[in-house]
Amino acid sequence: MSRLFIALLWALHWLPLGVLSRIGEALGLLLYVLIWPRRKVVHTNLRRCFPEWSAGERGRVARAHFRLIGRSLLERGLLWWGSRERLERLIRVSGVAQMKALLEAGTPVIVMAPHFVGLDMGGSRLSMECDFVSIYARQRNKVVDRWLYHGRSRFGDQRLLARHESIRSTVRALKEGRPFYYLPDMDHGPKESIFVPFFGIQTASITGLPRFAKMAGAAVVTCTTRMLPGGQGYEVTLGAPWTDFPSGDVTADVARMNADIEARVREMPEQYYWVHKRFKTRPEGEPRFY
Numbered sequence: 267m268s269r270l271f272i273a274l275l276w277a278l279h280w281l282p283l284g285v286l287s288r289i290g291e292a293l294g295l296l297l298y299v300l301i302w303p304r305r306k307v308v309h310t311n312l313r314r315c316f317p318e319w320s321a322g323e324r325g326r327v328a329r330a331h332f333r334l335i336g337r338s339l340l341e342r343g344l345l346w347w348g349s350r351e352r353l354e355r356l357i358r359v360s361g362v363a364q365m366k367a368l369l370e371a372g373t374p375v376i377v378m379a380p381h382f383v384g385l386d387m388g389g390s391r392l393s394m395e396c397d398f399v400s401i402y403a404r405q406r407n408k409v410v411d412r413w414l415y416h417g418r419s420r421f422g423d424q425r426l427l428a429r430h431e432s433i434r435s436t437v438r439a440l441k442e443g444r445p446f447y448y449l450p451d452m453d454h455g456p457k458e459s460i461f462v463p464f465f466g467i468q469t470a471s472i473t474g475l476p477r478f479a480k481m482a483g484a485a486v487v488t489c490t491t492r493m494l495p496g497g498q499g500y501e502v503t504l505g506a507p508w509t510d511f512p513s514g515d516v517t518a519d520v521a522r523m524n525a526d527i528e529a530r531v532r533e534m535p536e537q538y539y540w541v542h543k544r545f546k547t548r549p550e551g552e553p554r555f556y
Contacts, residue, residue: 268409279343284497287337294336308540315465330536338383345390345417357391361504374440374484377447380527381539388491388502389447393421399439400447402426440482450475451527453546461549462521470547476512476519486511490530
C-alpha cells in the first residue's frame with residue numbers, strides 16, 4: 267500500500283497546482299469524516315486554545331485544517347519530484363538576504379520553524395538557498411522514510427541528523443556556518459521539557475532553542491510557511507533576528523518562544539498542526555485533555 271501511495275503521489279505531481287490542491291482538499295474532507303480520533307484531537311485543541319470562539323467557528327477552522335492536511339499530503343510529491351525551477355516559482359521566500367548577512371558576518375543562525383502544515387515546503391525552498399542542518403526523525407515505514415529523506419536532502423548539501431546525535435553535531439554544524447532548521451513545538455514528554463504557557467495553557471515545552479542558541483552563540487529568526495489558496499503556491503517568511511536572546515533565564519526564554527509561535531498561529535489558525543496532541547503531557551495532578 268505504501269508503494270501504491272508513493273506511485274499515486276508521483277502521478278499527481280505532474281498536475282497543475284490548482285488542480286492538485288482541489289484534489290487534496292477533497293481528500294482532507296474525507297479524512298475529516300473517516301479519521302474521527304484525530305478529528306477529536308483537533309476539536310479539543312481548538313476548544314482549549316480558542317475558548318472565545320463559537321462551536322460553529324471551531325468547526326469551520328477544523329474542516330479548513332483537514333483540507334490543508336489533505337493538500338500537504340498530495341503536494342508532497344512536488345517536493346520529491348518537482349523540478350527546482352517549478353518549486354522556486356511556486357514557493358516564494360522573503361528575508362533570506364538578512365539571514366545570509368548574519369552568516370557572512372560569522373553569526374550562526376537558528377531558523378525556528380513552528381509546525382505549520384506547509385513547513386516541509388519551507389524547508390525545501392530554503393535548502394535551495396543554503397546548506398542547512400536539521401534533525402530528522404526516522405519513520406517506522408521504511409518506504410515512506412526513504413522518500414521523506416530524499417525530499418529533505420535533494421537540494422544542496424543538507425545535513426540531516428538523528429535525534430540521538432543532535433546536540434553536539436548540531437552545534438558543530440552551526441559554528442561551521444550552517445543555519446539550523448529547527449522545529450521545537452512538539453510534545454516530547456516530560457523529559458527535558460518544562461511547563462510554560464501556550465495559549466494560556468501550561469504546556470510541556472522543550473528547552474532546546476535557548477540551549478542551542480547559547481552553546482553556538484546563534485541568532486534566532488522565526489520562519490513561517492503559509493499555504494496560499496488554490497494554485498497560488500506558498501509564502502515563506504523569515505523574520506528579523508530576535509534581540510536579547512537567550513536571556514539566561516531558560517523558563518523566560520521558552521515562554522518567549524511559545525508566545526512568538528502563538529502570535530504566528532493566531533495569524534493563520536487553520537494552518538497550525540492541530541492533529542498533534544500538543545497538550546498530552548500534563549502537570550502532575552492535572553486531568554488529561556485527550
